[in-house]
Amino acid sequence: MSRIARKLVLSIVTVVLTVFALGSTTFAWFTLTNTAQVQPFQAQIVADTGIEIAVGNVPAEGITALNWVTTLTTAQMQAFIEQEFTSGFRFNIVTTADGSTFETLGVDQMVEANGGYLEIPLHFRSSTADRIVWNSVSLTSPVANWVNDVTYTHVDNIVYNANQPISINASNSMRIAI
Structure with a gap:
């Protein structure tokens, strides 16, 4: 096998392994982060x-x-x-x-x-x-820190940067209707 053929095979194997690694990582990320307990x-x-x-x-x-x-x-x-x-x-x-x-x-x-x-x-x-x-009614929960993964503007117009811890309160996701 010539040098060029070996380099070509090595490049193809590297690309295949890279695609496999990225695919596995993406699959693992989606399967681990799309559920809440x-x-x-x-x-x-x-x-x-x-x-x-x-x-x-x-x-x-x-x-x-x-x-x-x-x-x-x-x-x-x-x-x-x-x-x-x-x-x-x-x-x-x-x-x-x-x-x-x-x-x-x-x-x-x-x-x-x-x-x-x-x-x-x-x-x-x-x-x-x-x-x-x-x-009157009150909903409470302990405040916990959550680290967001992207920069975004919160509902109160405060910009939170990626990897910035944000204090969250689970009761904010609850609603009471009469």
Whole structure:
């Protein structure tokens, strides 16, 4: 084999190995970074005197068939989530303008979301009051640092550079609609 043929074979092998390495890296990057795991959470919803709360969809027997309590615990919320959302559930990127209609990114426009979010219906009742006024709610979570991989302008018009740690709060991705 001539010197030129050996150099050509070596170049081809190098290109093939480079393409394989880049393909493997890209595949590994996409398969490792496109999923999110929900860590254990705590939830406690406490009603004021004379008010009861229930979680869940209204059954065929009517709203009175729900399990009415004065305090919803983490275990009750977890039981509802496990009952309603199968083990194959996956979060998707969704947004809402009205709190009830969810949309996701389509090819060139927003399209109606077909799942990909948790919807937890809460019901309130009182045997002593003729109406219940919901005047405040708070969502909290521990703040964590996240390092973004590209420079971008955040919703508050602050520019974050690549590899800059950003303080994030998981409750910012939660919405409550009445």
